[in-house]
Amino acid sequence: MKSRTTALAAGFTALGVLAALGACSAPAADDGITTISVVSLIPGSDDAAFDAFNEQVAQFEDANPDIKIEPQEYEWTGPTFAAQLAGGTLPDVYTIPFTDTKTLIENGQLADITAEVEKLDYADRFNPNVLAQAQGSDGQIHGLPTAAYGNGLQYNRAIFEAAGLDPDSPPTTWEEVRDAAKTISDTTGLTGYATMAASNTGGWQLAVATYARGGRLEVPDGDSVRVTADNDGTKDALEFLKALRWEDNSMGADFLLDWGTINQAFGAGQIGMYTSGSDIFTNLVQSQAMDPADYGLASLPLEGSDAGVLAGGTVASVNIKATEAEKAAAVRWIDFYYMQKLIDQDAAVLDAKTLAESDQPVGVPALPIFDEATLEESRQWISEYINVPQEQVSFFLDNIFDQPTIAEPVAHTQDLYAALDIVIQAVLTDPDADVDALLEQVNVDIQALIDADQ
C-alpha cells in the first residue's frame, strides 16, 4: 500500500510539473517593445558574414529602440519553403523569388503592407515593372522588391589561364563557349562547361538558355497561357548541351547538379564555365570560399531575334500572421536593411563599410530596382568600399543594360522547371535521348496543370 501510494504521488507530481513548465512559455509581457523574427543569411555562410549581419542588426536596434530583431538563418528552396509555409514557421520577414510572389499573394499568404510602404519617401520611384512583381491584381503592395538580377556566364579565370585562354576575352558566342569548354577539358582535364540539372534549377537555366537563343517557354493564349517547351530556342540549347556532352566530352561527370552543388564545384575550382544569376558572387565567397581573384563574369551570348536575358529578383515580404505593430516594425526593418542602401548616401556608405570591414562582398553586379541612374549613383557613393573586382565583372556590366531583360515564365513556373530538369538529365545521361518527344511531354504535362486552374 505504501509503495503504491508513493508511486501515485510521484506520478501526479510529475504530471503537475510538466503542466507548469508548459505554462512557463507564455508570451512576455507587453512592455512597448515589438519583437520580430527576420531572415538573416544562408546557413553555412562564414562567421565573418554573420558578424557583419549582427553588426547591422545592432545598428538598427540602436536607431529603433522599440524594435527587437531575432535573426533566423534561411535559404529559399522549393521543398523547405513549402514545408515552412504549411507549418507556419516562417519568420515575420522573409524573402521569396519573383516567380512565387503572385501566387502567394492570390493565396493570401503575404501581408498587405500598402499603407506602410506608401509612408516611405521613395514609394513612387520604383520601376513599375519591378514593383509589379510584389503587387496583387488589385494593385495592393504585398512586399518590397529588394534585388533584381540577370543571368550571366560565370567563368573561372584561373582555369582559363591554365588552359591557355585569355581571361580578359571571355567567349561572346555559343560557338566560342563550346570551343573554350573543349580547350579546358582537353588541356586541364577539368569540366569545361557545366549546367544545373536538378531541384528545379535545371529548368531555370534551360529557360535562361532558351531566352538567350530567342525562344519562349510559355506564350499568352487569350486569357490563358500555352506551353511551348518545344520551341527552337530550347531545342538549340539542348542540342548545344548534347554536342558538348557526347561529342566533345567537356561537361565533366556530374549531371545532377543544382544551384548549391554547382556553386560548390565552381568554388572548388572544378568547373570552367556555367550560367547562373549575376548575383552569386556573394554565395561563392561567403559559402564556397572561392578566391575573388579567380571569379569572372561575362554577359550571356545572345543569338537570334527576341533573344534576351532572363531576369529575376527577390521580394521581402511580411508574414500574414504578423500583427499591425509587427507589420510596421517589419517594414521599418526591410527599409533599413534592404532598401536604404539603394537610395540614401549615408545608409549606403554605412552598409558598404560594415560589409567591407568583415571582408564581405560589396558591389556585386545587380539590376536596378528604381532606375539605372539611381543604381549608378549608389555605386558612386560606395566606390571606395567596392571589393568585388570590377574589371573581372566588367564584361557583364558593360553589356547588361543593352540586353533586353525578360521575365520568367508566369504559369506554374516551378512545375515547368521541374519537368525540364528531367529533360536535361535525360539529354546528359542518355546519348539516345529523344529531345522532341521529351519536350512534347513537358508541353502536355504542364498544359494540363494550367488548364486545370481555369
Add this chain to the structure above:
Amino acid sequence: MSTTVQRRRPRAALSTWLRGGGLSTLVFLLPMLVIFGVFSWYPIVQAGIMSFQKTNLVTAPEFVGWDNFARVLGDPNFLIAVQNTGYFALLALLFGYPLPLVAAVLMSEVRRGKGLFSALAYLPVVVPPVVAVLLWKFFYDGRPAGVFNTIIGWVGIPPQPWIQNAMQAMPSLVLEATWAAAGGTVIIYLAALTSVPPELYDAAEVDGASVWQKVWFVTLPQLRGVLLITLILQVIGTSQVFLEPFLFTGGGPANSTVTVLLLIYRYAFQNSLGGNYGAATALSVMLALFLALLSLVYFQLTKRWSS
C-alpha cells in the same frame, strides 16, 4: 463430469481494479499513450482524412472524395515509381538477402576473432545513414579519378558513370543500401545459428554430407523461422526506400530512381507554393494498405513452414 462455471461475477469491478493497482498502471502507461497518440496514431488518422481532401495545409481544405486516388493512379510517374521500387526491392532481395546469411555462416565457422568480425560487420550500421550516403556519393564520382573508378581501374575495367547513368543508378543504390543494412541482419543470423543443435551437424557428417549439403539440409531448415521474418521485413523496408534515391540522385537521372516514397515527398514538398498533401497522403495510404495486404498473405502462406 462436473465443469467449473464461474457463477459469481465480482461486484464493484472498479474498486477491485483500483485496489489491484489499476490506477498506477494507467499513470505509468499515460506518457506512452500520449506520445504514441500525438506522434503516431493521430498523424495516421489525419493522413487518412487528408487523403480524401484537397489541401495544401495553407488554404482551407475541401473534401474531394476519391479524386486524389484517381489522380495518383493516373499519374505517369506513379507507374514509374512503382516499377522502380519493385526493381529496387528485387535487386535487394537477390543481392542483399543472401549476403548476410552467407556472411553469418562463414563467420560462425571462424574459430577466433568472431567478436572482431561481428563488430566489423556491424560498423556500417552504426554510421549515420546520411553520412554513409554522402560518403558513397563521393566514392561513386564518375570521373576517372573517382574512388571506385580508380579501384576498378586496377583490374582493367574502364571508368563507370555509376549514379550518373539511368541503367547503373539503381544497382548503385542497392549496393550502398546493402552495405549499410547487412550488419544488423548478420548479427541476428549469428545469434540464430547458435541455436542450431550441433548433433544435427554431427549426424550429417556421419552421413557423408559436404559443407554445402550441411548448410542446405541442416542450417537453412533450422533457421527457417528467422529467415521468413527477415524476408518480409526486408520487402517491407525496401518498398519504403527514400533516403538513397533522395540523397544520391534526387530521383534522377531522368526519373530512373524515383521510388514510391520519393514520389510522395515530391507531391508534398516539391512545389514551393504549397504541396498537394491530398495526393501525398492518398499514395501513402495505398502503400500502407498494399504492404499490410502483402504481409497478411505472406503470413498465411508461410504459416505451415514456420515452427
